[in-house]
Amino acid sequence: MLSETCSAPVHSAAASPPPEAVLTVVHVEKSFGDNHVLRDFSLVLHRGENVVVLGKSGSGKSVLIKCIIGLLLPDAGRITVLGQDVATLSHAALDQLRTKVGFLFQSNALYDSMTVRENLLFPLRRHWLAHSPAEEDQLVRQALEDVGLAHTAGLLPAELSGGMRKRIALARTLILRPDIILYDEPTTGLDPVTAREIDHLIREVQRKYGTSALIISHDLNCVRLTADRVALLVDGRCYAEGTYEQLRDRPDPVSHEFFA
Amino acid sequence: MSQRTTHNYVRLGLFVAVGLGCLVVTLYMLGQQQRLFNRSILVQADFRNVSGLLAGNNVRLGGIAVGNVRTIEIRNDSTVRVTMRLNQEVRAFVHQNTLATIGTDGLVGNTIINLNTQPGPALPIGSGDVLPTSTPASFETMLGPLAASSTNLVAITHDLRQMTQRLNGSQPLWQLLDDRQLAGRVRRSLGNVEAATGRLSTASRDVQLLAQGVRQGHGAAGYLLTNKALGGQLDHAARQLAGTSDTLAATLAGLRHQLQGAGALNTLLADTAFSRQLRQSMHSVELGTAGFSRSMEALQHNFLLRGYLRRQQRRQQRAQVAHQP
Amino acid sequence: MPHPTILASTGALTHFAGRFFREVVRPRYEVQEWLYQCYVVGYQSLPLVGSTAFIMGLVLTLRLRPTMVQFGAESWIPTMVGLTIIREMGPIITALMVAGKVSSNIGAELGSMRVTEQIDSMEVSGTNPFKYLVVTRVLATTLMLPVLTIVADAISLYASYLGVNMQGVTTLALFSHNILGRLNFSDITAAVVKTFCFGFAIGLIGCYKGYYADKGTEGVGQAANSAVVVSSLAVFILDLLAVQVCLVLGIA
Ligand SMILES: Nc1ncnc2c1ncn2[C@@H]1O[C@H](COP(=O)(O)OP(=O)(O)OP(=O)(O)O)[C@@H](O)[C@H]1O
Ligand SMILES: [Mg+2]
Numbered sequence: 001m002l003s004e005t006c007s008a009p010v011h012s013a014a015a016s017p018p019p020e021a022v023l024t025v026v027h028v029e030k031s032f033g034d035n036h037v038l039r040d041f042s043l044v045l046h047r048g049e050n051v052v053v054l055g056k057s058g059s060g061k062s063v064l065i066k067c068i069i070g071l072l073l074p075d076a077g078r079i080t081v082l083g084q085d086v087a088t089l090s091h092a093a094l095d096q097l098r099t100k101v102g103f104l105f106q107s108n109a110l111y112d113s114m115t116v117r118e119n120l121l122f123p124l125r126r127h128w129l130a131h132s133p134a135e136e137d138q139l140v141r142q143a144l145e146d147v148g149l150a151h152t153a154g155l156l157p158a159e160l161s162g163g164m165r166k167r168i169a170l171a172r173t174l175i176l177r178p179d180i181i182l183y184d185e186p187t188t189g190l191d192p193v194t195a196r197e198i199d200h201l202i203r204e205v206q207r208k209y210g211t212s213a214l215i216i217s218h219d220l221n222c223v224r225l226t227a228d229r230v231a232l233l234v235d236g237r238c239y240a241e242g243t244y245e246q247l248r249d250r251p252d253p254v255s256h257e258f259f260a
Numbered sequence: 261m262s263q264r265t266t267h268n269y270v271r272l273g274l275f276v277a278v279g280l281g282c283l284v285v286t287l288y289m290l291g292q293q294q295r296l297f298n299r300s301i302l303v304q305a306d307f308r309n310v311s312g313l314l315a316g317n318n319v320r321l322g323g324i325a326v327g328n329v330r331t332i333e334i335r336n337d338s339t340v341r342v343t344m345r346l347n348q349e350v351r352a353f354v355h356q357n358t359l360a361t362i363g364t365d366g367l368v369g370n371t372i373i374n375l376n377t378q379p380g381p382a383l384p385i386g387s388g389d390v391l392p393t394s395t396p397a398s399f400e401t402m403l404g405p406l407a408a409s410s411t412n413l414v415a416i417t418h419d420l421r422q423m424t425q426r427l428n429g430s431q432p433l434w435q436l437l438d439d440r441q442l443a444g445r446v447r448r449s450l451g452n453v454e455a456a457t458g459r460l461s462t463a464s465r466d467v468q469l470l471a472q473g474v475r476q477g478h479g480a481a482g483y484l485l486t487n488k489a490l491g492g493q494l495d496h497a498a499r500q501l502a503g504t505s506d507t508l509a510a511t512l513a514g515l516r517h518q519l520q521g522a523g524a525l526n527t528l529l530a531d532t533a534f535s536r537q538l539r540q541s542m543h544s545v546e547l548g549t550a551g552f553s554r555s556m557e558a559l560q561h562n563f564l565l566r567g568y569l570r571r572q573q574r575r576q577q578r579a580q581v582a583h584q585p
Numbered sequence: 586m587p588h589p590t591i592l593a594s595t596g597a598l599t600h601f602a603g604r605f606f607r608e609v610v611r612p613r614y615e616v617q618e619w620l621y622q623c624y625v626v627g628y629q630s631l632p633l634v635g636s637t638a639f640i641m642g643l644v645l646t647l648r649l650r651p652t653m654v655q656f657g658a659e660s661w662i663p664t665m666v667g668l669t670i671i672r673e674m675g676p677i678i679t680a681l682m683v684a685g686k687v688s689s690n691i692g693a694e695l696g697s698m699r700v701t702e703q704i705d706s707m708e709v710s711g712t713n714p715f716k717y718l719v720v721t722r723v724l725a726t727t728l729m730l731p732v733l734t735i736v737a738d739a740i741s742l743y744a745s746y747l748g749v750n751m752q753g754v755t756t757l758a759l760f761s762h763n764i765l766g767r768l769n770f771s772d773i774t775a776a777v778v779k780t781f782c783f784g785f786a787i788g789l790i791g792c793y794k795g796y797y798a799d800k801g802t803e804g805v806g807q808a809a810n811s812a813v814v815v816s817s818l819a820v821f822i823l824d825l826l827a828v829q830v831c832l833v834l835g836i837a
Contacts, residue, residue: 071705095711109706113694123710176710272624275631279732282739286765287773293765316769325766 019046022180022212023068028077029236030063037063038074039236045180045212050202052215052223054247054258055233061216062106064233065182068214069103070094082179099123102173102181102211106188108165110157110172117153120144120172143171146208147201163194167201174205181205183215187222199225220259232258299348300327305360305373305391306339313362313371319344321358321375326350329373344373346385355382360391601793608713609720619721626687626722626788627729634682634737641678642670642741646748660763663755666745667764668772675738676776677824680783683730684816688791691722692812695795696805704796719796723788730784731777771831779827783820790816 023045030038037060045051055061066072068079070086079086084097111119120140124131131139144150147167157165166186173181186202187195199222205211215226223230223244230247232239232255240247240255248259310332319327327346335341346354359376375391385391646666653662695718698704707714742764749755791812798808 066705069709071708091713095713098709098711101709103706103709105702105706107702109702111698111703111706112701122707122712172710268624268628269620272620272628275628275736276623276732279735282735283773283777286768287770289761289765290768290770290773293762 019048021045022047022082023214024078024080025064025068026078026080028064028067028074028079030060030067030072030074037236038067041077041233041236041238043214043231043238043241045214047212048206048210050206050213050215050226050228052217052227052230053233054218054223054230055216057218059233060236061233062184065103065184065214065216069098069101069182099176100179102176102178104166104169104173104181104183104186106184106216108157108169110165110169112157114156115153116144116149116155116157116160116168119157119168120153120175123172123176139175143175144168146174146205147171148197163190163198166190166194166198170198170201170205174209177209179211181211181213183213183217185216185218187217187219192221195219195221196225198222202226218258300345301348301351301385301387302330302343302345303354303385303387303389303391304341304343305393306335306341307360307362307393308338308340309362310340310342311362311364311371313342313373317372318365319346319373319375321350321353321377326354326375342373351384353377354385354391356385356389356391357382358385358391360393597797598790598793601796602789604715605720605723605789608716609724611716613713613716615717615721618717619724622721622725623729625690626683626725627732630683630686630729630733631736633686634679634733635740637678637682638675638737638741639744641674642666642744643748645669645674646745647751650748650752659753662749663745663760663763664767666748667742668767670741670745671738671764671768671776672772673824675741676734676780676783677820679734679737680730680780680787680820681817683726683733683784684787684820685813687726688787688812688816689809691788691791692795692798693805693809695719695722695792696798696808697802699796699798700801700804715796719792722792723785726788726791727781727784730787731780734776734780775827775831779824782823782827786819786823787816790819 021044023043025041025043028038028041029036041064043051043053053061053064063072067074068081068086070089073087081097082100084093086094086097089097111122114122117140120143121136124136124139140153141150144153147170149164149167149171152160152164152168157168160168170186183202187198190198202213202215203226206213213226215222217223217226227244229241230244231241232247234254240250242250247255250256313329313332315329315331317329318325319329327344327350329342330345331343333341333343342360354375355377357378357380359378361374361376363372363374365372646662649662649665650659653659653665695704698718704714704718707717746755746757746760749760794808794812794815798804
């Protein structure tokens with residue numbers, strides 16, 4: 001599954017027939033005034049694959065992921081998710097699409113006026129998926145067990161530690177059983193032990209539910225543990241792409257900086 | 261959101277119910293008061309002057325609100341037609357000869373229409389009937405008689421004074437009076453009359469000025485508010501008048517008694533035109549002061565001055581109490 | 586908009602209001618959240634608004650009394666206080682208290698939701714945050730302020746009744762009769778319509794300030810602060826407009 005695809009300019013050697021692409025980012029540009037954050041970025045995510053986007057702080061990783069989910073509109077280029085062009089979708093269709101895409105915010109973005117349970121139920125309620133209270137309980141318990149925090153259902157986010165919040169946020173993302181999950185720096189600001197737990201969690205989710213994931217990180221441990229494939233985001237472009245080892249062993253100074 | 265319990269929704273419901281309940285009750289009571297929900301009849305009345313009546317003002321019968329003014333329109337240069345809505349229930353009490361007058365409701369109150377039932381048989385009112393009206397009795401009309409009587413008084417006292425002076429200067433009269441004592445008393449009485457008439461005339465002039473001032477001012481309340489001295493002036497004039505008219509009355513009574521008693525003088529005077537004139541004058545002074553007192557009294561009972569005069573009285577009482585050890 | 590002028594922000598606010606009206610009629614109604622906001626805005630403001638109204642009614646009566654006695658118009662106190670409260674003081678005091686309490690609350694809440702990406706998170710989880718947060722809150726303030734005002738009026742009038750009875754004797758029947766005798770339907774309808782507008786302005790401005798809060802905690806504080814200031818100002822401006830409109834329409 002570790003193949004180099006056409007979207008990456010560096011490695012392009014198609015060995016096996018390409019698996020189904022669930023997310024494609026083609027020549028996307030995005031700038032805020034004079035700040036050209038993304039210039040011609042391209043990336044493909046295949047089904048069941050974990051791709052890590054590695055980049056310096058402020059290089060536009062969060063902007064990229066927000067463009068994918070439709071929170072920001074790219075200035076140019078095309079983004080398709082599950083075969084649908086995000087930019088051309090109607091509000092309702094976009095909402096529908098978003099039920100299949102999970103998003104883990106860098107800041108967790110837990111609703112702090114709601115308990116953990118209500119936080120987890122929020123995406124469910126929004127989608128009018130008819131659930132009986134018993135089903136809801138079941139879903140919440142399952143999601144909390146997945147992240148190992150079954151006892152926190154009645155707590156408010158303010159009563160949780162940073163790592164717990166991240167895991168609750170992950171649980172909230174998982175509860176909809178999305179096809180694709182976008183993780184924005186899932187391990188930043190956590191101690192190494194908790195970070196590793198999160199990394200394993202990400203792997204486990206991939207294995208258990210067969211989801212594809214786009215992971216944004218600059219934590220090398222995270223990259224090593226979770227990535228099937230890594231893309232380097234430098235100067236708003238996809239500078240290099242390949243497996244963790246491939247990129248680590250690249251001789252050029254730019255790549256080397258990341259893995260030093 | 262953990263507080264999103266049914267309990268709280270019940271509270272919210274109660275709160276809204278109370279609020280809307282207050283509103284509905286108020287609106288209903290207002291409707292009752294304005295008789296909007298009752299059946300009503302429309303009657304009309306033509307006035308020369310409606311003194312600032314507005315649509316919606318009250319119509320009262322015997323002091324009770326029985327309806328309100330619907331429309332006011334000018335019919336021609338001397339007639340304003342007022343259409344009022346009367347409560348159906350009072351129909352039995354309002355007859356076709358019931359008099360409609362424009363009045364006011366309190367110090368700064370709205371203009372209202374008063375319905376005054378008249379004696380004599382008449383049919384009950386029906387929708388569209390036109391009621392007879394009379395000119396308004398306002399503060400201004402109350403001032404009318406007062407001003408007139410004070411003018412009369414000035415003229416009369418002037419006459420009286422002239423006559424007493426002539427009487428005093430008439431040598432033959434005094435010579436005729438053989439009774440020295442009587443002559444002295446008559447002289448003194450005449451002197452008193454002169455002094456009293458003098459005071460009376462200044463007092464009545466005061467009142468005249470006052471009446472004028474009120475008329476030129478912006479109505480009664482306006483004048484009271486702009487001229488703080490008015491109350492004092494009015495009170496002073498009233499007291500002066502009360503005092504002088506009393507002394508004058510007493511003196512005149514004494515004089516007449518003396519004149520009637522004095523045989524020679526009486527016969528002398530009885531036949532002359534001069535004496536008739538004197539008697540006439542004295543009579544008119546009596547009438548004039550009586551009329552004046554009545555006007556003054558009416559004025560004193562006017563709500564405007566009532567409070568003021570009462571306060572004045574209280575102050576005097578307090579002063580008296582303070583003087584007593 | 587680095588330095589939005591008054592005109593620009595008025596335009597933006599108008600645009601925001603337009604979006605509100607567009608979203609409010611479209612289905613997927615957030616009834617639960619709306620009810621909860623009604624509870625927060627209406628019921629939870631009641632102690633504050635009620636005590637203010639009580640004090641206002643009492644103080645107004647006691648302060649008015651000496652002057653009225655001087656004019657010998659003691660019996661006019663209920664009428665004057667009643668009309669003042671129902672026409673003007675009740676709506677404006679309630680609106681200002683709600684602006685202070687609720688508008689700042691909304692501004693801070695939405696502001697912090699904005700800067701901590703909770704609003705984005707809602708959008709991502711398929712909820713229209715404008716509907717869920719703004720429409721419900723604006724609707725709640727719009728509908729609850731009239732109710733609050735009516736309750737506040739009632740409390741205020743009762744306080745005034747107590748105030749009248751502190752130095753004299755009046756029956757409740759005479760007191761209410763005095764007020765009702767001078768009250769018109771238009772007084773009440775004008776006051777109620779006015780409070781709808783006040784409530785709308787308070788909710789809208791609070792939401793606008795919070796919804797477009799700048800990044801950072803400072804932005805949250807600023808949102809809360811300017812929500813109070815601007816919505817209080819808006820209440821006064823609307824009140825002035827209401828007076829003018831009433832004059833033009835010939836009401837009162
Ligand atoms: N809404 C916005 N308005 C203006 N500029 C923005 C906005 N969002 C991001 N930027 C700019 O885009 C650039 C990239 O921001 P982004 O958040 O994507 O960085 P990042 O790669 O996620 O960094 P980090 O690893 O620290 O999270 C930054 O320079 C930032 O100033
Ligand atoms: Mg970021």
